[in-house]
Amino acid sequence: MSEPRLRVLVCDDELQILRGLKIVLREAGFDAVAAPGAQAALDGAALHPADAAIIDLVLPDGDGVDVCRQLRGWSQMPIIVLSAVGDEDVKIAALDAGAADYVTKPFHPRELVARLNAVLRRAASNVDEPTIRVDGLEIDLAARAVRREGQDVHLTPIEYDLLRILVRNRGRLLTHRALLSEVWGPQYADDTQALRTHIANLRRKLEPAGEPHYIRTDARVGYRFIG
Amino acid sequence: MIKTALLRAVSHDLRTPLTAIITAGHAVRSAGLEDGERDELGLVVVEEAQRLSALVDKLLDLSRLQAGSAEPRRDWCSLEEVVRTAVSDVCGEDSASFALSFDRDLPLVQADAAQLERVFVNLLENARRYSGGKPVKVRARIVGDKMSIRVIDCGPGMNATQLAHAFEPFYRDDPSDAHPGAGLGLAIVRGFVEANGGRVHAESVPGHGTVFAIEFLLAEQPATATGVARS
Numbered sequence: 001m002s003e004p005r006l007r008v009l010v011c012d013d014e015l016q017i018l019r020g021l022k023i024v025l026r027e028a029g030f031d032a033v034a035a036p037g038a039q040a041a042l043d044g045a046a047l048h049p050a051d052a053a054i055i056d057l058v059l060p061d062g063d064g065v066d067v068c069r070q071l072r073g074w075s076q077m078p079i080i081v082l083s084a085v086g087d088e089d090v091k092i093a094a095l096d097a098g099a100a101d102y103v104t105k106p107f108h109p110r111e112l113v114a115r116l117n118a119v120l121r122r123a124a125s126n127v128d129e130p131t132i133r134v135d136g137l138e139i140d141l142a143a144r145a146v147r148r149e150g151q152d153v154h155l156t157p158i159e160y161d162l163l164r165i166l167v168r169n170r171g172r173l174l175t176h177r178a179l180l181s182e183v184w185g186p187q188y189a190d191d192t193q194a195l196r197t198h199i200a201n202l203r204r205k206l207e208p209a210g211e212p213h214y215i216r217t218d219a220r221v222g223y224r225f226i227g
Numbered sequence: 228m229i230k231t232a233l234l235r236a237v238s239h240d241l242r243t244p245l246t247a248i249i250t251a252g253h254a255v256r257s258a259g260l261e262d263g264e265r266d267e268l269g270l271v272v273v274e275e276a277q278r279l280s281a282l283v284d285k286l287l288d289l290s291r292l293q294a295g296s297a298e299p300r301r302d303w304c305s306l307e308e309v310v311r312t313a314v315s316d317v318c319g320e321d322s323a324s325f326a327l328s329f330d331r332d333l334p335l336v337q338a339d340a341a342q343l344e345r346v347f348v349n350l351l352e353n354a355r356r357y358s359g360g361k362p363v364k365v366r367a368r369i370v371g372d373k374m375s376i377r378v379i380d381c382g383p384g385m386n387a388t389q390l391a392h393a394f395e396p397f398y399r400d401d402p403s404d405a406h407p408g409a410g411l412g413l414a415i416v417r418g419f420v421e422a423n424g425g426r427v428h429a430e431s432v433p434g435h436g437t438v439f440a441i442e443f444l445l446a447e448q449p450a451t452a453t454g455v456a457r458s
Contacts, residue, residue: 014243016271020250023264027257058239084242106245109253 006120007031009050011041011067012082013060021054024109030116038062045071052120054112055099056082057090065093072098078119080112088220095175095222102173122171132167134225137206137214139167148206158183159202162195166215166225175222199223240282244275251275285411288345289396292418299339299423303449306367306376307333309340313347314365317355323362324355330368336443338423346419349412350378350439357382357437369445378439385431393429 008030012018018034025032033048035041038059045053053071057064068079081094084105091102100119103112132139138147144160146153155163161183166174177189184191199215207213216224251271254264291297307329314325354363357380364379385393392398396414413429420427420441431437 016247020254023254084239105242106249
């Protein structure tokens with residue numbers, strides 16, 4: 001018996017984009033439920049709970065960031081935002097409002113499907129694991145110990161906390177503000193220079209070759225752990 | 228300032244149709260297309276490509292105006308003919324969206340007919356977009372020593388701030404509102420009208436629609452043209 005198809009709520013006021021996306025998602029094995037505006041998205045999500053949502057940030061009857069915030073108020077489904085806006089601030093606001101990732105228009109549909117699968121995988125495996133192993137890296141969360149290729153890696157408490165949060169949300173793009181608030185506290189949410197310094201130190205210890213391997217930078221937005 | 232506005236306009240108004248085209252192009256290769264979907268996707272590609280093409284035309288118009296290279300080729304022309312051509316450009320055979328009213332025997336004006344056509348295409352598209360399905364009225368008449376053409380819509384109208392900025396390039400009262408557009412049309416209207424010696428202004432009462440009024444000073448008519456060049 002085949003597995004039930006996952007339902008994806010797609011909110012975009014551009015009907016021409018919705019037409020193509022519905023077919024692309026159907027081909028990728030999803031049931032796409034289209035919503036042409038903010039209110040339709042909120043109503044649709046409430047009436048027919050979805051496994052994930054794709055939300056455009058510019059909507060005729062509301063703000064995509066607000067839609068993310070409201071959905072996040074009662075649903076844990078992963079949200080990907082679509083943006084045609086060059087402004088990083090809007091993407092950051094959407095991520096801080098609970099979006100898991102964003103894709104900038106024009107995107108390749110295959111990229112959108114890959115990101116959708118990634119956030120769904122992450123949502124499905126979002127259980128407390130005592131030890132996380134990723135491509136030669138082992139993080140023992142219970143013992144607060146990190147090993148790379150079997151060798152102990154000595155991290156400062158802040159480096160460890162950064163790594164723990166990134167790993168716990170692996171694949172998800174975390175904004176500077178989210179990382180700073182989580183590790184240092186909300187009053188330090190704007191101290192991106194300190195964050196950059198600690199991320200650089202963490203990379204030096206985890207990625208001796210000097211090539212970003214585990215921690216991917218999303219310029220002006222934040223960081224994500226790849227694995 | 229203008230560069231930022233241009234980048235924003237390009238960011239949204241070029242990327243959106245591009246996204247629709249790329250998505251439809253990808254979708255049309257799906258193995259399990261249902262009846263009619265292939266045609267529907269083909270239509271998406273054509274319509275969105277036309278939308279891109281119209282936007283490129285507007286960007287070129289505005290860039291010519293701003294570079295001072297939109298020198299009009301002025302000749303005697305019938306504004307009725309220009310408006311009717313613009314109506315046809317905007318809505319093809321279906322002209323029910325517009326109610327046209329022209330005084331009899333309107334004199335000719337000395338202007339670049341192609342540029343005036345761009346003026347009316349932009350005004351008519353704009354008015355239709357905001358008129359909520361109600362017909363847009365276009366009236367042309369002689370008022371004193373001027374030819375007056377008024378484009379009247381029954382849309383939501385504009386407040387004083389919106390009116391003050393309406394003809395500025397890339398001005399959008401609310402970039403997230405329900406009416407798409409880069410904010411280029413009215414800047415092009417003013418640029419071409421003024422390049423052809425005319426004046427344009429807008430009048431509006433919020434909630435009761437907007438009137439765009441264009442005026443050209445009447446000139447002495449060519450000896451053989453009175454009433455002849457009208458179609």
